[in-house]
Amino acid sequence: MKRKVPLPEEMAKTYDVPNVEKALYQWWEEEGYFKPVDDESKKTFVISMPPPNVTGILHLGHAITSSVEDALTRYHRMLGDATLWVPGADHAGIATQNVVERELAKNGISRQELGREKFVQEVWAWKDEYLDRITNQQRSMGVSCDWSRERFTLDDGLSRAVREAFVRLYEKKLIYRGQYLVNWCPRCGTAISDLEVEHEDETAHLWYVRYWTPDHTESMTVATTRPETIMGDTAVAVHPEDERYQHMIGKELVVPVVNRRIKVIADEAVEKEFGTGAVKVTPAHDPTDYEMGLRHGLEFINVMNDDSTMNENAGKFEGQDRFVCRKNLLDDLREAGDLVKIEDLTHSVGHCQRCHTIAEPRISTQWFVRMKPLAKPALEAVRNGSIKIIPERFTKIYFDWLENIRDWCISRQLWWGHRIPVWYCQNCGAEICSREDPTVCPKCGSTNLKQDEDVLDTWFSSGLWPFSTLGWPDQTPDLERFYPISVMETGYDIIFFWVARMVMLGLEMTGEIPFHTIYLHGLVRSEDGKKVSKSMEDAWRYDPLLIVQEYGVDPLRFTLLTSSTPGNDMKLSLSRVEANRNFANKIWQASRFVLGNLGDDPGKYTPSGDPLDPAKLDDAIDRWIVSRYHSLVAEVNRLLSVYQLGEAGRQIYDFLWGEFCDWYIEATKVRLYEGETPAAEQAKNVLIYVLDGTLRLLHPYMPYTTETIWHYLPHQGEALIVASWPQEGPPNANAEANMDALIELVRGIRNARSEYDVEPGRKIAAIIAGHEMTEFLTEQQNVLKSLARIADDRLMLSETLDQVPQKALTLVIGTIECYLPLADLVDLDRERERLGKEAAQLEAEIERSEGLLSNEKFVNKAPEAVVQRERDKIADYQERLGRLRERLGSLD
């Protein structure tokens, strides 16, 4: 037996969809709607969810990712594509290790005390809890992803993919191990990649330090911001063409404190203008100096330990923290008279992305990926259009980074992550990189093997995500069918960390592009424009879970989807979420109206799924709304095809509220309240037809609200989530023009009533000459009476008028003349003034149009349609003006 939708029997009077979100989600999932249809002939549409950090808490960044990806997924599912959205989570090496270490520290336990194996066990134990939390939070956003395919970057399959990728790169010599200068986080105790260093401008000091020649007869002064590295100096460098120092090049100087002799060298990297033009060279602690060290064959002296305390090379400062050492060293120098000068200086300082500790450039043995050979095809794939980036401007950023790419340090001195699959023979020293754990050394046969201690950068496994989640390296049916995936959707802040690396590794490992389209969304900021962070005082206001609690999922989703354009940041405004909650309520109430007017057998109004032809409808207002709806479908299709989700959403909003509710529903009331006339029956069919279709269009944005309402309305099919996307149908220009006139007329009358303080309840009289519009207005006279509050027996409608009432307000709407004899209320002087103003306005408009048309260039060069529009305008305005003048004359 088919499981029933978990909804109350009756449609509630108030909007309470948030109360059924959970049940609906569960129902969707249990019905299997999130899985791709099992039909090989269908086109596929695939998205890989950017895996959230397993320790993460859902924030607005996740919420926007979820909203965009779910909207795309639902849209394509309704289009009939075999749609797959693959979810998963990231083990997030440093981040997770830090979190668990902190948890353990609460009980006074350190990672070192536990030892590697036990600590990793401990993290795994935590992982389940964390994973549960984050995935539940994601579910709460309504994500329609296939949880049966959920993956975790450290699970067996993905670990195998990581190892396979590593070994392949190793065998192609694209991975190498060596001693180089890397960024080191002393707090995390690991190397980090260039990308993981965040530079910030800080005010600091530039210390001028004097270095003497061994005989203490000559000296040179160098400027440094990091005096604690002095003990690692192995040269002083000047520019080769610096005349001030020519005589010193090649001479020896003595490093303060450690009294080591170094040479003065000449190198073009030195800027003559900066400081004294002489620079201390510390190849083991500075990127520029490192390069110089290589060029000049200098010694590399590391003066710090892993935790950035000074090591034995720092002489008397051994054991001191780098900044304590700095202070003490400066004191010593000052005392010796060799601290010549101190200047203020603003320079950028690198910090660890994860813990914000000042990173230390440091020489160290690490594993690297050779990037240039990988970057080349990745550049080509975007250049030749195989991969498209939206918005396009990020293409240049992608190019710039890849064109100047440097090797990627992938080893981390952590315990939580994929261990590097390399073993060292303790007997012969051989290095063994292998898919399987080796037991004997292939060179000497020794069984004394030791695996490399390091783990891989988290982003290494993320880089394989689009295909590792589909079963790679095995040629699984999923990989066969769903790879390459369709869209890679993520924030622009991780274009280098993740997106570019996926392209490179995807091309290298699978020989194919990993995805066709890269869609980058903007970052969410708080209302005052700051980056939303947990430390913010009013951070709770930007907690998606709390927002959802207060307003529901759909309003938040709709807000996130319609508040910005691709790639642009957005400031989330809660008043907007509230407004969209009101929108959801509006749809609910409108649907209640429709449902409540269908009578005892609503099923007979079930839409067939085929587009209605407005030309075949009897009522002009029906023709109008159907025509407008068809234009909406076409417009939404167009916008979605170019990823303009925001604009499409706004169009649906405007149509539903501003046209369907404000005008169509109001107009149908007249017919519906007449009873079961043929006209009423047609209205019901059209109401359902348009509402059903619009709910479909809105479903990707507001899945819960639309699914719920849809079930109460007569419908075909088992669930909206798997219902078909609306078809485009013919518009009807004539109906739209007629209705536009009616709307303008009603607004004009309402405006006049308001201006003359006619009580809202009072029904007034109206005398109308319809001219060409007479037939239409006659057909719709009851609607007109109802909307404009004209008394039943006091509407005089004819084609022309023999005589018009003196004491009456005058409205001229296109060809329609309308007089409102408001008797005692009408003040002829005031009326003259009002009409005079209107006439003046029309004159100005006519003058403007005539000006345009008298310009030969405009007439010749502008498109015919634009010129014609101006001509039509003049005709229309002149007709109106004529009538106004006539009326003004008759008032005298």
Place this chain on the structure above:
RNA sequence: GGGCGAAUAGCUCAGCUGGGAGAGCACUUCCCUUACAAGGAAGGGGUCACAGGUUCGAGUCCUGUUUCGCCCACCA
């Protein structure tokens, strides 16, 4: 040092291929009318940052300037 983005109503933002400036919130007046007060009706409010240019026509395209934000870069 290079690059990118933003600048539109009091606030938050749209304005997609250049053809008479829009929404939500806030504001004013009125209305609890049988879908909806989470609502309805009618309003007020903008030299589209500035200066040039292209064009018959520029919020939209080009150049420059200013302010803010971001990214990249071996600024000792």
